Amino acid sequence: MPFIPHSQIDEREMLSSLGISEKEELFSHIPKEIRLSKELSLPAPLSEIEVEQEIKKISLMNKGVNEYISFLGGGSYNHWIPSTVEYILSRGEIFSPYTPYQPEASQGTLTILFEFQTMMCELFDMEVSNASVYDGASALAEACLMALRITQKEEVIISSAIHPEYRTVVKTYLESAGFKVKEIKFREDGRTDLEALEKALSSDTAAFAIQNPNFFGIIEDIKGIQSLREKTNILLIACVVEPISLGLLTPPGSYKADIAVGEGKSFGIPLNFGGPYLGIFTSKMEYVRNMPGRIVGETTDTEGKRGFVLTLSTREQHIRRAKATSNICTNHNMCAIAATVYLASIGKKGFKKISEMNLKKAHFLARELGKRNIELLFKSPFYNEFAIKVKNPDKVLEAGLERGFLAGLSLKRFYPDLENSLLINVTEVHDTQSLEKFANFLGEIENG
Amino acid sequence: MAEKLIFELGRIDREGVSIPPDDLESLNIDELIPEELLRKRDPTLPEVSEVEVIRHYTRLSQLNFCVDTHFYPLGSCTMKYNPRIGEKLSTLEGFTSLHPYEPDELVQGVLKIMFDLGQYLCEIGGFDAITLQPSAGAHGELTGLLIIRAYHETKGRKRSKVIIPDSAHGTNPASCTLAGYKAIEIKSGKDGCIDLKRLQEELDEETAAVMITNPNTLGIFEEEILRIAEITHSVGALLYGDGANLNALMGITRPGDMGFDVLHFNLHKTFAAPHGGGGPGSGPVAVKKELEPFLPVPVIVKKDGKYTLDYNRPLSIGKVKSFYGNLPVIIKAYIYIRMMGAQGLKRVSENAVLNARYVINRLKGAFDLPYNKPPMHEGVLSGKKFREYGVRTLDIAKRLLDYGFHPPTIYFPLIVEEALMIEPTETETKETLDAFIEAMLKIAEEAVKTPELLKSAPHTTPVKRLDEVKAAKELKLRWKEYK
Missing domain, CATH: 3.40.640.10 (Type I PLP-dependent aspartate aminotransferase-like (Major domain))
Structure with missing residues (x-):
């Protein structure tokens, strides 16, 4: 039997030290009525060689971004991952500990998380970061709950240009607890309607939330957002789903976000069919005691040597129980480590270069499409993702598969009104030749 | 030597892994995005070479206790071996x-x-x-x-x-x-x-x-x-x-x-x-x-x-x-x-229970067993009898690190004073369980004879006991010198 080391002699010795002779007797106090009378109905066990063959076979039933040139984004962006990341994550010292409850035996994990928190503060221009939460969507939901705790109010207002699945998660988290979530429409140019937002704000409003760049890849009017924040004193929650953009774009702290969250998938984490990803969670220092999740702090040992520990635990469930700031009791640690090693590996210069490449390549494709009379759906500045108008998105997607493209995301899936449009994402992994090839394909299908 | 932070390594302009060349140099960022949307200050990130990255994170990883290197009987966490x-x-x-x-x-x-x-x-x-x-x-x-x-x-x-x-x-x-x-x-x-x-x-x-x-x-x-x-x-x-x-x-x-x-x-x-x-x-x-x-x-x-x-x-x-x-x-x-299949999973549970009961049975003399019912896959002991020597469960836990064992879960469940919650799992050998039992018995003796040894533990870890109160008071939550 794999993974269970005892021989029959071991078992016999141990049972006899307990004064019993059969393993069955270990369970004699469990009521008969609920003892399983037969074996569980599961497939027959496989040896390692058999399971390896089986899983490889199943993996080959899947086709993804290696088999197709993919333009799918929508909250999960396909970026290059340096080999350093995979190597560090493959070490048992990294993946096989528990949460660092014994800091003296966990300085590796804790030090890396302290570096992670520093990097997130830098990128987001925020004062404090936690050690991460599950993903961008749950981070946004936790941010809304945090704002409600801080203000003791009842409602949050969110832009409908925030990722649709994020909005669903926010509603799932908030509405059950009796809070209200109001959505603000976006304008014809793809930006959040700030006039409508301003009108909707009231004395019941704890916070308003925006995503930048938003779900359509559009860069929001951050000057307008900042002035709304300053005018009203209602908390601003900023959400960055594509943080590679932060090599170029104004970070949330600079437009006065009170809480800034994000999806860290782009930092060294594989697509993995949507998870596990990385919830980034930052805020102003004054709100740190209302933050959810693990936070690592610096301290010293009895000899004055620097070391790191989990801190401000009195916010957390294992101490505060029903009054905790959240029920979360882990972070997405491996993903936070991936992000840290990723950012250390590409470094200051590399981050900026990659950020620029994403912008330029996306704009290159948009221009190539423009030359072929394919129009952008929204006329606002965008980063590495944009929506285009097509006659029949389903037909484009189907034809794309035949020609080796995952040709983007049909927006009508989430926005029934945007029925003739595709959302297209471009990153540093696309070379200009394949972008031209894709432009030609779209040109043929739309103009032909 | 203390391990530095990644920010304390490297030099200005040093580059890590190679980034693909920009084949669109002709495109000018200022023409693509209005300046007011761009960030004014580049984020400060490490400037280190690839070898520095690998050495730094490899060395950091070696500061951790983990299932691959240590027995980890953390109650309620089921720290079993992870198949490669x-x-x-x-x-x-x-x-x-x-x-x-x-x-x-x-x-x-x-x-x-x-x-x-x-x-x-x-x-x-x-x-x-x-x-x-x-x-x-x-x-x-x-x-x-x-x-x-x-x-x-x-x-x-x-x-x-x-x-x-x-x-x-x-x-x-x-x-x-x-x-x-x-x-x-x-x-x-x-x-x-x-x-x-x-x-x-x-x-x-x-x-x-x-x-x-x-x-x-x-x-x-x-x-x-x-x-x-x-x-x-x-x-x-x-x-x-x-x-x-x-x-x-x-x-x-x-x-x-x-x-x-x-x-x-x-x-x-x-x-x-x-x-x-x-x-x-x-x-x-x-x-x-x-x-x-x-x-x-x-x-x-x-x-x-x-x-x-x-x-x-x-x-x-x-x-x-x-x-x-x-x-x-x-x-x-x-x-x-x-x-594992059906029989394998059943054997997992049988052996998880066998191991827990074996360990608890051998330790229940030296420590208190607050609820004398047969434990299933884990058991809870109490270290309260050592209080009179000034020794708390935390000290026992820290001392276990010196013996090369990750401590059990401590102070949980809340209904047990000075709780030690031990879950060995089924993936441990009898020799490992015996060595852990010996260490616990030795520590129980030390608690009476040389309590200072426990109160100042751990002695062998990369850092000595850390000041958690100071951390919560001073709140250094990011590397400050960095800006």
């Missing part, structure tokens, strides 16, 4: 390279694994339907409670409270609050189990659910479980199961057969996926038939041999995260179940 085959196969490109919005027909393999794992878990737990979406046990608790809330609301009976025992995991009451319920804690009985009388007194039409762990956090099987389920159901409330302790039960008995309506699994505990130093985990939630309509979207459906993601579920609670679940963790659990 799971690591190898879950990172195949046929899994890692899949985008969540690909059409279903391109991802039939991964949907098959998710669907089949769901079926296996339902069989193991005794349930009818499942979601793999939650990212962790606590996330599963929230999901399960929201399902319960939706169920009651559909029945037109809005209820306000959830009853939990005072021995419960801290996540239980925290999840209740998050789901909009008032958590009512009831005192455990003298035997450490649910006090039926107190439960009966609290149960009423306002009770949405009773949330319990079986075996409970003392490692004791709740023998009155059928009666608990019966009185819970008699007021229309549901029985929620925290699956943290499932490693004691596989192939022996099933929560679904005990009367639980909802159960969350921890794939990173029971099903051998690694804990990752704090995630990602996976906390699937299984339910009985009548709760199926409320599962989060999408649900994986199999029809005519094809798998699809079904979003058309009007009664669904919505979503608790984006997309579908933590795939590599799911694959590892699938592999584990396929390799």
Whole structure:
């Protein structure tokens, strides 16, 4: 039997030290009525060689971004991952500990998380970061709950240009607890309607939330957002789903976000069919005691040597129980480590270069499409993702598969009104030749 | 030598891994985006070479205790060995390279694994339907409670409270609050189990659910479980199961057969996926038939041999995260179940219980056993007898590090003074268990004869005992010199 080391002699010795002779007797106090009378109905066990063959076979039933040139984004962006990341994550010292409850035996994990928190503060221009939460969507939901705790109010207002699945998660988290979530429409140019937002704000409003760049890849009017924040004193929650953009774009702290969250998938984490990803969670220092999740702090040992520990635990469930700031009791640690090693590996210069490449390549494709009379759906500045108008998105997607493209995301899936449009994402992994090839394909299908 | 931070390494302008060249130099950023949208100051990130990155993080990794290097009997956490085959196969490109919005027909393999794992878990737990979406046990608790809330609301009976025992995991009451319920804690009985009388007194039409762990956090099987389920159901409330302790039960008995309506699994505990130093985990939630309509979207459906993601579920609670679940963790659990089979899983639970009972039996003389009932996969001892020597359980835990063992869970459950919660798991050899027992007995002697040795422990770790009070007072939460 794999993974269970005892021989029959071991078992016999141990049972006899307990004064019993059969393993069955270990369970004699469990009521008969609920003892399983037969074996569980599961497939027959496989040896390692058999399971390896089986899983490889199943993996080959899947086709993804290696088999197709993919333009799918929508909250999960396909970026290059340096080999350093995979190597560090493959070490048992990294993946096989528990949460660092014994800091003296966990300085590796804790030090890396302290570096992670520093990097997130830098990128987001925020004062404090936690050690991460599950993903961008749950981070946004936790941010809304945090704002409600801080203000003791009842409602949050969110832009409908925030990722649709994020909005669903926010509603799932908030509405059950009796809070209200109001959505603000976006304008014809793809930006959040700030006039409508301003009108909707009231004395019941704890916070308003925006995503930048938003779900359509559009860069929001951050000057307008900042002035709304300053005018009203209602908390601003900023959400960055594509943080590679932060090599170029104004970070949330600079437009006065009170809480800034994000999806860290782009930092060294594989697509993995949507998870596990990385919830980034930052805020102003004054709100740190209302933050959810693990936070690592610096301290010293009895000899004055620097070391790191989990801190401000009195916010957390294992101490505060029903009054905790959240029920979360882990972070997405491996993903936070991936992000840290990723950012250390590409470094200051590399981050900026990659950020620029994403912008330029996306704009290159948009221009190539423009030359072929394919129009952008929204006329606002965008980063590495944009929506285009097509006659029949389903037909484009189907034809794309035949020609080796995952040709983007049909927006009508989430926005029934945007029925003739595709959302297209471009990153540093696309070379200009394949972008031209894709432009030609779209040109043929739309103009032909 | 102390390990520096990555920010303290490297030099200005040093570059790490090579970045592909920019083949669009002709495009000018200023012409693509208005200047007012651009950041004014570049983020400060490390400027280090690749070799510095690898040495730094390799050396840091070596400062950790982990399952691969140390026995890790952390109660309630099931720190079993993580099979390497799971690591190898879950990172195949046929899994890692899949985008969540690909059409279903391109991802039939991964949907098959998710669907089949769901079926296996339902069989193991005794349930009818499942979601793999939650990212962790606590996330599963929230999901399960929201399902319960939706169920009651559909029945037109809005209820306000959830009853939990005072021995419960801290996540239980925290999840209740998050789901909009008032958590009512009831005192455990003298035997450490649910006090039926107190439960009966609290149960009423306002009770949405009773949330319990079986075996409970003392490692004791709740023998009155059928009666608990019966009185819970008699007021229309549901029985929620925290699956943290499932490693004691596989192939022996099933929560679904005990009367639980909802159960969350921890794939990173029971099903051998690694804990990752704090995630990602996976906390699937299984339910009985009548709760199926409320599962989060999408649900994986199999029809005519094809798998699809079904979003058309009007009664669904919505979503608790984006997309579908933590795939590599799911694959590892699938592999584990396929390799163990029914007999293997039963042997897992038998040996998990055997090991725990063996360790507790040998330690219960030197330490106190507050509840003298046969432990299942874990047992709780108390170190309170050493208080008179000025020794606390924390000191015992720190001293264990010097002997090369990760300590048990301490100060939990809250109902035991100076608690030491020991869960050896089934993947340890008898020699390891004996060595741990010897170390614990030695420490019990030291506590009496040389208590200072414990109070100043650990002595052999990379840092000595850390000042947690100072950390909370000074709040250095990022590297400051950095700006």
